[in-house]
Amino acid sequence: MPFVRNGERVIPGQKLCVIEELTPGKGTYEDENGIVRAAIPGVVRLDLMNYVVEVKGKSADQELPSGKDIVIGYVLGMRDEVAAIKIVKSVHGVLKGMVFTGALHISQASPRGYLNTLYDGYRPGDIVKLKVLSGPPYVLSAKGNRLGVILAHCSNCGAPLYLRKDGNLKCKRCGNTEKRVTSVDYVLRER
Structure with missing residues (x-):
């Protein structure tokens, strides 16, 4: 069960779920203990069909670098x-x-x-x-x-x-x- 609900506001570093529950998406990261955390301030989006958690920031200005950038x-x-x-x-x-x-x-x-x-x-x-x-x-x-x-x-x-x-x-x-x-x-x- 995730630590947060869909639509909840979060701050950077806040626990969202464990890696066994949902995969980290945009605006999130996995720490060394397998906890998925918010990387930016924003609103949680839980995609339970694809098992992904994301944090949507206020704007595109809060886009994080990703692989191959x-x-x-x-x-x-x-x-x-x-x-x-x-x-x-x-x-x-x-x-x-x-x-x-x-x-x-x-x-x-x-x-x-x-x-x-x-x-x-x-x-x-x-x-x-x-x-x-x-x-x-x-x-x-x-x-x-x-x-x-x-x-x-x-x-x-x-x-x-x-x-x-x-x-x-x-x-x-x-x-x-x-x-x-x-x-x-x-x-x-x-x-």
Whole structure:
């Protein structure tokens, strides 16, 4: 028996049901204990014919990223094997006014082979374009030639880095050269 009724208003994190009762739909997620919870504020919709529970927000602005969505964000912080990414925009127009956090694991960090550490391809503050694999919590991937870093700044002086023809990034202010896992959509290119 679900914890909520059809049409009931809920808040993010509120218990809706257990996974054995109903499948999580839009506006919901399954936590690590098998509890389906609300991901956004809104109204519960129980589809008992298809065994799905959804939460409908006030507007399309509360649409959540889903698998295979392409998102834009920036690297909040990182360790050798995982980076926290603040997702701020979807390429397909969802997320208006909303911000989410995702994780980029080293196994999903490069389409061109293995990195020894995430620092070989990313730095905090880099603007990235990534694909959503699953979530929430959001698991992200840079496996694809249009995915990866789309704008980076110099680790020495903070100036924007320009993509050179050899694939390295160069700072025009201090001359520093750095490497990143760059997207073919990298914003600044050396001429």
